[in-house]
Amino acid sequence: MDGRNLGVFKTKQALDMAREKGLDLVLVAPNSDPPVARIMDYGKYKYEKEKKQREARKKQKQTELKQMKFRLKIDDHDFYTKLNHVKRFLQRGDKVRITIMFRGREMAFTDQGYKLLERIRQELEELAEVETPPVLEGRDMRMTLRPKK
Numbered sequence: 001m002d003g004r005n006l007g008v009f010k011t012k013q014a015l016d017m018a019r020e021k022g023l024d025l026v027l028v029a030p031n032s033d034p035p036v037a038r039i040m041d042y043g044k045y046k047y048e049k050e051k052k053q054r055e056a057r058k059k060q061k062q063t064e065l066k067q068m069k070f071r072l073k074i075d076d077h078d079f080y081t082k083l084n085h086v087k088r089f090l091q092r093g094d095k096v097r098i099t100i101m102f103r104g105r106e107m108a109f110t111d112q113g114y115k116l117l118e119r120i121r122q123e124l125e126e127l128a129e130v131e132t133p134p135v136l137e138g139r140d141m142r143m144t145l146r147p148k149k
Contacts, residue, residue, distance in 0.1 A: 018039045023039050025039055026039075063093060064094045065094070066089040066096045067098075069099045069101055070100045070101070070116060071100070072100060072102060083120065083123055086098070086120075090127045091147070097142055097143070098145065099141070100116055100117065102139045102140070114141070128146060128147055129145070129148050131144040132144040
């Protein structure tokens with residue numbers, strides 16, 4: 001149909017009109033007075049609706065949570081290599097969890113872990129903002145970064 005209002009009909013009469021045209025009678029607003037129905041090809045309507053939902057899902061950006069692990073005693077070259085990986089993740093729009101792992105007696109130097117996370121934050125200042133500040137959980141210290149808008 002072309003979407004115009006045909007008026008008020010009895011249910012039997014509306015069903016006959018729909019069958020005559022080879023279409024379905026679909027109840028659009030059952031709670032209104034009188035109830036509103038539409039004559040349409042219901043299969044085509046469902047297909048179009050699913051197609052729109054698929055398109056919307058396709059355009060949606062899935063953000064992932066990537067993780068990069070650092071150690072307390074890390075060489076500069078290794079530090080910058082891992083930092084470049086983190087930059088790449090952030091540029092793709094992913095969140096990054098930075099984890100510093102402490103082993104053995106390193107637990108006595110958690111203040112150095114905070115300094116390392118602060119250094120990472122400063123290096124990535126133009127790309128990322130801190131989502132969750134540094135937190136010590138067991139033998140790991142974690143901080144989550146998200147890309148700046």
